[in-house]
Amino acid sequence: MRGWRVVGAMILLFSWALAQAWQTAKSPGFIVQTASSPDRALLPQVFTLLQQARRELVLAGLSPPQTVSVIIHPNLPSYTATTQQPWFILAVSDRRANTIHTQRLRILLERGSLERTLRHELFHLSQPEGWPRWRAEGAAMRFAGDRPTAAPFPAIREAELNRLLAQPPSSEALARAMATAYLWAQRLPPTSQRGALLSVQSAIR
Ligand SMILES: [Zn+2]
Missing domain, CATH: 3.40.30.160 (Collagenase ColT, N-terminal domain)
Structure with a gap:
């Protein structure tokens, strides 16, 4: 009986390993x-x-x-x-x-x-090469149909925003940084929105 138990346990383990593979x-x-x-x-x-x-x-x-x-x-x-x-x-x-x-x-x-x-x-x-982090996040959100889930930072430097987006210290900070990126991407002047971003906006369903 003991032998069968060992075999049974091995079969179980094997199936578990297969399921995890x-x-x-x-x-x-x-x-x-x-x-x-x-x-x-x-x-x-x-x-x-x-x-x-x-x-x-x-x-x-x-x-x-x-x-x-x-x-x-x-x-x-x-x-x-x-x-x-x-x-x-x-x-x-x-x-x-x-x-x-x-x-x-x-x-x-x-x-x-x-x-x-x-x-x-x-x-x-x-996304095109060389975009700053905030622009990439803002445009990715717009393409994905993401909506901001927190208030944007009222005043933040670009370098600080990029740093928060790259290494957010908390989910709350990330949500605010993403909301800021979304807003900034929306505010890009029409000339810099030409091409990818504009077309991306029109592709949002
Ligand atoms: Zn992203």
Whole structure:
């Protein structure tokens, strides 16, 4: 009996390890890695959202990378260890690697932001080179359909805003910095809005 128990425990452990193993799914232009079955169940929706966002970015005159990798982390430790991001940042994009890292999709769904998060990060992988951080965040928010969730800072220097966006000390500071970036992007004079940003605005549904 004892032997069977050991075998049973090994089978359980093996199935658990299989369920946790990374699996890859592909759709034209996208490679998505998941390590949990609840995330895998949402893959059709994820691919539809990504393809739609890519079409809109191209229509807006931007150039999404040929192939984008999306890594959906199965838990917070995996996400934070890989990205070095705090828990309150749901996803992050690595422009050099054309890769998006996200927390579990259920977390994004619970916050009502699965679509907005994917669109926001795909925008970052497609944005023009050399934009200051605040401009990239403001434009990504507008493309994603994000709305500010806090009051903007009434007076803040550009360098300080960029620093807060890059390394936010708290979720509250991040929300205010994002609201400020959104506002500043909206206030760009028409000449500097020509091209990408203007077209992006028209692509917002
Ligand atoms: Zn962003």
